[in-house]
Amino acid sequence: MALLDLCNIQKGEYIMGIGMMKSDVGIVAVDNIGYNLALQFRKKGYKVTVCCADVNICNGYDVSGDEHIKSVLNSLSVSEIETAFDIESMVASLESPRKIFLIKRNGIFSEEIYFKMTSCLQPGDTIIDCCDSSFELTEKRGDELRNLGIAYLGVGIAGDEYSALEGMSFFVGGKKSDFENVKTLISAVSSNFQGISCCQYIGEGYAGRFAQMIFGGLEYSILETMSEAVMFLKYVLDFDGEQIHDTLCEWNESELGGYITGVLADIVSCTDKDTGSYITEVVSDKAGYSRNVSRLSSSASELSVPISVINAAVYTRYLSKMTDKRSLAAEKFELKRIKNSQSKEYDEDRLSECIRRSCYLTILTAVSQCVELLLKAEEKYGWSMNIAEVFFAFYAGTVIQCNLMGRVCDNLSIADNFDLPLFAAGDFRNDSEAYILNLRECAVISVEQGLPLPAMINAISYIDCYCGGKLPTGILQLVRNYLGYDSYKRSDRKEAVTTDWNAPDGKVTSVSDDSGAKKSIYHKEL
Template identity: 25%
Template sequence: MILFVMGVCGSGKSTIGQSLAKELKYPFFDGDDFHPQANIDKMSKGQPLNDDDRQGWLQALNQKAKEVKEGVFACSALKESYRQILFEGIPWGQLVYLNGSFELIDTRMKARKDHFMPPGLLTSQFQTLEEPEYGLNISIDQEPEKIVEEIMENLSPGNQEFGLIGLGVMGKSLARNLAGKGFKLALYNRFVKNSEEQVAEKFIEEFDELNDCKGFEDLGAFVNSLSTPRKIFLMVNAGKVTDLVIEELKPLLDKGDIIIDGGNSHFADTQRRMEDLKANGLHFIGTGVSGGEEGALKGPSIMPGGDKEAYQKIAPYLEAIAARDAQGNGCCTYIGKGGSGHFVKMIHNGIEYAEMQLLAEVYALLRYVNGLSPEQISDELQSWETNGLSSYLLEITHKLLLKKEGEAYLVDLILDKAGNKGTGSWTTISMAELGIPATMISSALFARYISSFKQKRERYQKQFDLSTTKQSQVSTNDLRNAYQLARLVNHQQGFELINEASKQYQWELNLPELARIWTNGCIIRSELMEELIGRLKSGTDFLLTLEKEELAIKLEALKAITIAGIQTGVSLPTHLSAMDYLNTQLFDYPTANIIQAQRDFFGAHTYKRVDDPEGPSHHTVWE
């Protein structure tokens, strides 16, 4: 623990700090000793220090605190900006504010001798003072012994620096990841008689890296074990459960404490919770976490959004456990204000839906048109990884195709009814609300919906027993080119959706940085995502980065495989969606003019004219 004891000059920082250091058996550091001579000379002349004067002083204190890791520092960090410098990179720090009236401290200052700071500067100190909304607020209108006793009683007893609530699969993996980086955790899981008992305690006993962790079933004890400002990561079910946990936490927390929601919450819920907790002086960070169980343990991609100052207090934790990009930097960054963190995680999942469906369609063509076995398809997909198509989803797909149960391939034993957890539908709704045609995401979502009607599909197939046009084998070269082009369209649509949300919600999102943190740890990490970091610096029109000849070759390949799907009856919703999107973008065969004429005919909705597209709207009496 690093303990910063602050207050105006004359509040007793050094006296109290020295006593606390003795109690805690920590070294004591007087902030005055870190002032450069120029600052001392200035104050000796009765001149107050400005922010520039204090910058180097605060940084020196911060550096010393990082070096010693345990100690008590007395310094007059009067502004919040000063305290931000002190706490930079020291999440284990705690703050004690010695609070006293001007009259009391003025009397003390006048009685003090041989100090370089004259009593006349006290007025400027009170004018500068910004009282902290976190840490311990201790009145100095009592004896020093009582002050020290009060501080010792209120210091977090276990001094656990980071809390995590919810020890499901993801929660446990994140806890092990955090503990493995050296952080002292408090872990809480609910108590359910004969079902969930001593979950945290038993989990801690199971893994050596959790030795410094403490487990709880009592929420109050869990909260009291944490250093301030408290940092609590929620890994519970999104929706009502998250709201219930927050309501339980609110009366137990103090101003300045931070709640981090790591679930798949809807971004509008995140914004609502943020405003509600802000009224209580609490911070809320909506954080997308991608990578599944393995990613959570070994390094996920992390997308935190909310108050930037609050993020800086939790950044050392999140950035430490994140996956690393090609340059070794953490795949975690401050996304933006409001619910932006959960929004971009939602779009990540939408892009993921389409990426998964594209691979399922590739499998379908190779299996049902080309007649390849799962093992042969696996070999084909594995060869694509060396042709610029490397991705996590491609990798796991060619691996899962090899899995057998007895003599049967496991994929042939899995019922073709796909599940979904809501983020795909939320993305589709946001697409409609923002007016961005992310058509491949919605096509992938509807493919999952259709798959759930298994019995209905079987009835149709049995009743009609239709034969389809025989198709010669599709070219694997065409299939690879088509898949590559469709993926580019999918990513373009996803990033256009994020870009529009950034504009409409005034989030000021950094799209190249977002692509960077998606290059590792997350489900949609890929070689293409690495390339998009540079492309996004010029905008989201990825198609414009293609040469005409390259586009023409890939477009013909996409046409060929979609025709094959239509002729054979193999459903290819995302490839067809990409094809249709490209047709609307690349060829000028208008249809919206008919729609506008229809709307004007039955509803007098008016239309614009091609000879004056920016001019007035027109209405025609059609009969």
């Protein structure tokens, strides 16, 4: 039977290529990342059935004119991968207990898919859900399936359609016993770094999704920080693409060296064939973002953990989408700069090293915030994590692989406690103390010249807030007490107090908040 004749076959009647031997694993996919994962399984010797959920044969979709789907089907067929066009047929093709991957980039499968799945599966089967589901949906589906005796793992992934062919990092959440049953299977298609499989069990419930979300935020912050460095080299030091390329190549041999630094070095010297300009001159600054990373801010807020560097990276992408408003504001608003700041002559070598060190400390600060968030989530949700192993999964075989992240893994693996933020702990303390003046200098220059460096400026502010002593929050507590909203704590007393602000001579008295003293409201006329 011809491959494309499948569009005329009734649902459930035929599965392309299925013979007597049943498949080891099923994959429900809609895009290349899922199809390539199937090719990776086949390369490792597993028999695979793919359910092409985007073809929708049962609704009369004609694949004969769809070159992409024809190419996909041909690749799967040539690789001896069986193809099903409905859930029931795919499930029927699998060896029991069944193991099924659901994988969809930046999205989830419908409730209809899950309903069909639950109606076909049996106790002991396992669903490995690698879709971009929310925490709530992960918990809901996990509970529903486990009540039916079906194992459910909510798995975060780091990788794209190309790494799916060679190996991705997997962050697994769910019951550990369920993970152990499929660990060998997942490890077979995970990346391998220094002899270690990048398939890490993170914790119960949606811990895997949470880890993936933090990985995404860290990737955003590294991309933002390095892009800010390119802007600084271009607009402050007036470097052209070749000079920036040479600078980044030098950085790539340093502690800042890594995959993204190398990618940037490749990009900045490229010229546009149509205009002859550097490609960095013609690119729009309008950037997209994933829902997964967008959830990070609200999750951190719920846990009361500041992730200002990561938020700066995400919020900059939000702002980038406001193209028309930003263009109008740039036209109508005079962005005044400090006089003579742009005519200063800088020592290029010294300032280039200054911005390199600023990048390093900014990324280290972002990593510190990720560690704090993971620790708080572990405490709040009752997960039992090995933080060093989580960061190894972030580091190994992913786009954020860099020398700094390798040192992070080493430091986390020997840490006795996490009393200090990572940037102030262990041998990172020496780096931070040595580089902080460089970060301040670059921040000052950017503010003087009106050059946006949101990640770097948020990094220095975070360090100052963390290590600089008293925060302005003490003053705002006094204002709130004056208005009658809250009591406050004094540094010389343990109990909460309130103040009588009516003292005629300005010598106010603080009394215990449980003393029954009446709080005055609005002493000043509005």
